[in-house]
Amino acid sequence: SAVLTLSGPPIATAATAQADAAWLTIEYDDPRLRVHANGPSQPGTEFGTLTLKSPIGEHEVIVRVTRRELSDLPPPPPVPPPVPPPVRERPSRPRWLAPAAGAIVVALLALVIGFVVLRDDDGTPPLDEPADNTKALPTGDPFPIGTTLFADHSTDTPVIKYRLPSGNIKALPTQDGVSAVWPALTPDGRTVIYQTAPAGDWKETTGHSLRAIATDGTGDTLLLEDEEWCRNPGRPAVGPTGLIAVTCFDENGDRTNSVLIVDDQGELHAEIKDTSAVGGPQWSPSGRLIVYFRETLEPFGPRQQATNLYAAPADGTGSPIQLTTGVSRDQSAFFSPDGRMAVFTRLEEPGLPNTDLWLVNVTEREDSLVLSAPERMEASIAGDTDADPVWTGDGRILYSAHGELMVVSPNAQASPTPAFPEVDLNAYMMFTWRG
Secondary structure, three states: OEEEEEOOOOOOOOOEEEOOOOEEEEEEOOOOOOEOOOOOOOOOOOEEEEEEEEOOEEEEEEEEOOOOOHHHOOOOOOOOOOOOOOOOOOOOOOOOHHHHHHHHHHHHHHHHHHHHOOOOOOOOOOOOOOOOOOOOOOOOOOOOOOOEEEEEOOOOOOEEEEEOOOOOEEEOOOOOOEEEEEEEEOOOOOEEEEEEEEOOOOOOOOOOEEEEEEOOOOOOEEEEOOEOOEOEEOOOEEOOOOOEEEEEEOOOOOEEEEEEEEOOOOOEEEEEEOOOOEEEEEEOOOOOEEEEEEEEEEEOOOOOEEEEEEEEEOOOOOOOEEOOOOOOEEEEEEEOOOOOEEEEEEEOOOOOOOOEEEEEEEEEOOOOEEEOOOEEOOOOOOOOOEEEEEEOOOOOEEEEEOOEEEEEOOOOOOOOEEOOOOOOOOOEEEEEEOO
């Protein structure tokens, strides 16, 4: 057991934190509460990394602390005076017993140190090293605010590119021999998560995988491929904590009935089960809910079903809630930066390339979303296919109109303008904005 003292700004009232090999007791003697230890001091944050010294070595432990107002903090606990232990006579013992007991203690301590600090025969690493099966996401420098990610469809085998705020456009060297589509950015702006599809046919719904690549183009890593619970992952959506929402296609290329939440290791974290085929997941502003489209029982053209928008808790609990109604194909919901509005696409007549943008006001509750009546945007030109809307950091909507990248203010009467008129972007679709 070890005791650390906290003092400094009002950020912590922690009680205990468990290390791998010992207990660390956190106390405070001052209402200002700054963390003092051999590790770094990080006032004003919710986490602190401390180094614990124990008889078996040093171990880093993460201590979670909670911000509190100075007036809410309890006074320092009184320190009781030390009580001397009672003095009692020890019985006599043989002279050989002391060295023998000391030898036993030394032997036991050596066994403990060897077990905890050194590698076992099975290759288990020391406590301060990651396990061999842990694959860290590749990371680069964060993309600047205002960077736009694209999937370039100028050929049958798309590649991912990005446009910097300066206007420069560069390509990411993604996996060779596949179509790279649907880029998504992690919250820290350092990693791109993307979906692959067969080269020459990016619309094929089998042969998919989910991969990650650093923003500098290094460390392309496989995250998810041909798992029993997800044979062919679809478009990824990265949430505010870094978890990834994804829907899947089965071995025949048909959509499945679940939205899956996976972590940055590609491991299944939660499952949202539905009763019909689902797709296009997106996170709600708080990160508590997933919004997605679900096929209805209503036919929509010769080989399609109508789709409506639904929401469900991201942890897989609770029942899905229907958000839109009607015989149409509602898809591609995306929320504004302040969480008060959402834009989605709607196709009202089967067989016509006339997908429009629609706006709704949004109220998020603990386990549900409430939407206003959808309003069609005048920016949607009759006969055009408006697709893949996202919100920019300054509150505008970026979308594709027949492959041309357009931007428009979020009101029903606004007129769109070319997003980047200085370059020809007619071959670009599937956008992500760092804002």
